[in-house]
Amino acid sequence: MRSRLWLELSGFTLLALAVAALPRFISDFRARELAIVGMYFIALIGLSILTGYSGQISLGHGAFMAIGGYTTAVLSVNGVYGHQIRDLWTIPIAGVIAGLAGLLVGVPALRLSGLYLALITFGIAVSFPQLPKKFDHFLGGTTGKILDLAKPPFGLATTPNNWMYYLTWGIALVLLGAAWLLVRGKTGRALKAIRDSEVAAASSGVKLATYKTLAFGISAFYAGVAGSLYAIANAYVNPDVFPIILSVYLVVGLAVGGLESLVGLIAGAGLIYFLQNHADTVARWINQLPALNLDPKQPGIPSMIFGVVLIVVMLLLPTGAGGVARRLFGSLTTRFYTRS
Amino acid sequence: MLVAAFTWAELAQQLAAGIREGAIYAGLALAIVIIYRTTRVINFAQGEMATFTTFIAWSLMNHGLSFWTAFPVVLAIAFAGGVAIERVVLRPVENAPVLTIVIVTLGLALLLNGLMSVIWGGANRQFHGPFSTRTIDVGGVPISVQDIGIVAVSVGLVVLLALFFRFTKLGLALRAAAVNPESSRLVGIRVGWMLALGWGIAAVLGAVAGMMIAPVVFLDPNMMQTILLYAFAAAVLGGLDSPIGAVVGGILLGVTITLLGRYVGFIGSTLKLPAALMLILVLLLVRPGGLFGRVAVRRV
Amino acid sequence: MILELHNVEARYGPVKALHGISLRVGEGELVAVLGANGAGKTTTLRAVSGTVRRSGDVVFAGKKLSRRPEATARAGIAHVPEGRGTFSELSVWENLRLGGYTRRGNVKHEARRVFEFFPQLESRLDQQAGTLSGGEQQMLALGRAMMARPKLLLLDEPSLGLAPIVVTVIFEALEHMKGGDGMSVLVVEQNASLALAHATRAYVLEVGKVVVEGTGDELRTNESVRRSYLGY
Structure with a gap:
């Protein structure tokens, strides 16, 4: 265990x-590309905690990203009582708001087993884009909201x-560290226990609902x-910035990166970006x-390739890139959840 | 909240429209339920499979075939396609965890969606259905021939399917394979092929739903995306296990959503989808098995 | 010989359950397999029907037998497994129809025969199989197997948990079937005296191997069999 640490x-x-x-060696444009990869990476870490560690499926994480993006847009454009907030400080608030939304979804999720949860979260992904259209004076409708261009502070x-x-990779490293501490500790053990067998976990005193x-x-x-x-980097948000398919792409990234390998997720994030933006190369x-x-x-083409990659990965290496790396380096058994 | 002026004639019209919507949801929901019953898989590619076969119909009609000549050809292609997909893509993950299978069907949805754009382009296309959009007077309520046709075709299909499952040897074998694969093998049923057959039938149902809805909306690769969600909702509403539930759930959802959209100003046309989601969420919390389904007991 | 097993082995994952079993069933014979719990009796039947992974030769009616259960069923083997293998969600009549799945054409004639042996079933055709009593379920399981007109019937613990009177009905039906139709039966039975009373021949298994074989009468008089399995 020590050597692993x-x-x-x-x-x-x-x-x-x-x-x-890295930025010393790459162009400004590549730095932007890598920044976006970092954002997918952050989202994937979150998804991995949910799916890889607690065994709950979410096909609606694109919607949580959208909640974060819209929070930032509203706070920095509409402001609070006419007082606009600097984009940098909206980031934690966006996280908290999305987190609260997540808790809200998590409560009914308690009573839904795998497939139902997949369906409901898929429903969230599909129906979220309707909200900006409905509340268009507040959220900007289909045209969306324009943010100030990101500029370095101080x-x-x-x-x-x-x-x-x-900014992105700094936050990503902090959040990666936090996730690492989380899954190594008591919470991580509780989550894994729940994933492997809810009944057994509950019998050993793990509070299912809470975790x-x-x-x-x-x-x-x-x-x-x-x-x-993502909203800050894009400098605008509208329903197309967080399309329905984004949720599915995140699942692709997770599947490719390996469900419980935090670092393998970088590969998954890279793939999401690459296939969306460099499909012509492919x-x-x-x-x-x-x-x-x-x-x-x-x-x-991107969609087609995503589909093929997803199917091939699932058929050939169902533990993803992280799983393959782990098997190569021969540590830890890779467990997978069972059908309920 | 402003509620538009109410007339009974309009309510009847809205009801008819709701039933037509519901008939489409029911068709696709039935496809979902049949696959779920035979393979315990939720097919996220059901919508894309339906749209794909509708595009094939569109191509055939573009080459001069009439709708009703193209119709059986498309159904045959859909059936073969469904069987092939199960054999090639789903078979290898038959015993895999539920997450893996969900991801595979998602991959299938992406693949088919991309393929449609590549073959037919992403533009909206007019799809000429078999029924006229002329309205006729039914007991003082104007209803379009198209709506009546859609409902009639869907009902006909459901009846055919019910007869097939109830009275044919193959239908019985399909049901047996779904409830008890081990015993089914012992009486000589080729269970693997039954699963493929289930996918074939589901693909046919999807194709019919696609060809019925395409004249109402426009044909494009994402045509079924929201309809699929309504179909999921309908299937969950009726209980994922119950074919009758899927049909009842579909009609119920179609009518409810249409009426909510028309008479509840806040929901309007934009919040129909979230409303449907809330509806099934509430239902699942109150009755986890759906209206007609059985609740699986969790054993400790 | 309708069925011959040569040195058949079977395993559940890493655990070997059969260590090379050889046995034969002749046409029209009722052969019993006896033994303690875990001796491999059930596994022997499963190895024949293909519901467990096996190696070694199984020859059925002169041909090498497939290892897939649906193929062995089509070849003419009906297996009534542990727990009876009825479709509890389906009706009695549907269960019987499924029993005749491999037969072409009308199965009414087979059904008549089943009702001759088990008249109770005829009055419950539309009832869900899961709601039948234990004895009726065993009759249904046997009836389901008869519908296929098998050349060989594999029967796992037919008397388990049943009232003696039902057991008598079931074994009488078995006698009729093998006498009338030339059907062979390979039966696993805990109740050794019952099995030996009806069996033409019998095999005794211990830890996955055949230790004694002989005719019913020979085994009944065999000292060690008598002490271990008959209890007198």
Whole structure:
């Protein structure tokens, strides 16, 4: 156990160093891309706590990201009593609001087993975009709300994109550390016990209701922070910024990253970004295959590739990239939940 | 809250519209229930499968076939497609945890959705249905021929399916494989093929729902996205296990949502979807098995 | 010989349950398998019907037998497993129809025969099988198997938990079937004296191996069998 701790600590330090050093070697545009990868990473950490550790499925995390994004937009554009809040300070508030929404969903989720929960959260993902349309003077309707462009605070001499990079990855590292402490500690053990057998966990005195709801809340907090950062980087929010499919993409990222591997999730986050924004590159790769001639600019390509990746990953390596790494390094058994 | 002027004639019209909506939900909900009963899987790709087959119908009609000639061809393709999907994609994860299977059907939905955009483009298309949109007078209430046709086709399909399950040997074998796969093998039923058959039937139901709704909305790759959610809601409402429940749940949901949208100003047309969600959430908390389903007891 | 097992092994995951069993069932024979709990009696039946992973040769009616249960059923083997394997959610009549699943055409004739043996079933055709009494369920299980007109019937503990009078009815039906139709029966039974009274031959298993075999009468007079399984 000790050696594992050291391994994880040194891994974390290496990651932090890499994050800090990377902008020296990459262009401003790449820094922006990596910032967005970082946001998906944050959302995926949250989703992993929920699904990988407490065994609850959410197909609606895109909606929690949207709640975070809209919170930031409302606070920094509408403001509170006409007093606009600086974007940076809206981030924790966005997280908390999304977290509260998560707790709210977590309560009925207690009484819903796997499939029903998947259905309900899917329903949340599908119906959330209706809210901005309904409350259009407050949330901006389909056109959305325009935020101020992100700029470094305290007169820091860095570009906006580099600033978003440092901000996102700084937060990501803090939240990764927090998640790591959480899953290593009592809460993590309780969550895993619940995932493996609710009945057994309850019989050994784990408070099911508390922990399952808590997992939902924490997980939604992460998604809210990610959504808030996404809104700041984008400088606008509307229902298309957080499309229904985002929730599904997050599940793809989680599946690829491995359900309970916190670091493997970086790969999952990278994949979400890459497939959405560089699908034309992938289409050109695919066109290398004989008898195929896809139009790289086709809007359906990312979705198609996501679908294929998802199915192939599930069929060939159901524990995801993190699971494969773990098996290669031969530590810990990879358990998977059973059908209820 | 402003409630629009009320007339009985309009209520009757709204009811008819609700039943038509409900008939579509019922068709798709039935597809979901049949797959759930035979394989314990919720098929998140059901909507995309339906839209895909509707696009095939559109292509055939574009090549000069009439709706009713294209109809059986499309159903045959849908059936073969459903069977093939189960054999190729679902079979390998048959015994996997529920999460894995959910993710696989999501992947299938993404794949089909992308494929539709690539083949047919993302634009809205007009789909010419078999029924006229002319209205006729039914006891003083103007109802469109299309609405009557949609309901009639859906009801006909449900009746056919009920007869199939109740009175044919294959229908009986399908039910047996769903409730007790081990014993089914012992009497010589090829259970694996029954599961594939379930997917085939579900795909056919979806195709019919798609071809019925496409003339009402427009045909595009995301046509079924919200309808699928209503269908899920309908299936849960009736109890995921119960085919009758799916049909009743579909009609009930269609009527409720239409009336809420028309007469509750706050809900209007934008909040129908969240309203449906709240409805099933409340129902699940009160009656976890749905209206017609059985509640699985958790054993300690 | 209708059924021959040569050195058959079977395992549940890492646990080996059969360590090389060889046995034979002749046409029209009723062969009993006796033994203590965990000796591998049930597993022997499951190895034949293909409901457990097995290795070794199983020859049925002169041909190598498939390892898939649906294929063994189609070849003419009816297995009434532990817990009877009826479809408790379905009606009695539906259960019987499923029993005749592998037969083409009308199964009315087979059904008539079942009702001759078990008239109770005929009056309960529309009742859910799960609501029948234990004895009726065992009759239904047997009736379900008869519907297929099998060449070989595998029967697991038919007397378990039943009233003696029901057991008599069931074993009388078995005698009729093997006499009249030339059907063979391989039966696992805890009640050794009952089994030996009806069996042409019998095998005694201990920890996954055959330790004694012989005709019903031979085993009844065998000293160690008498002491261990007959209790006198």
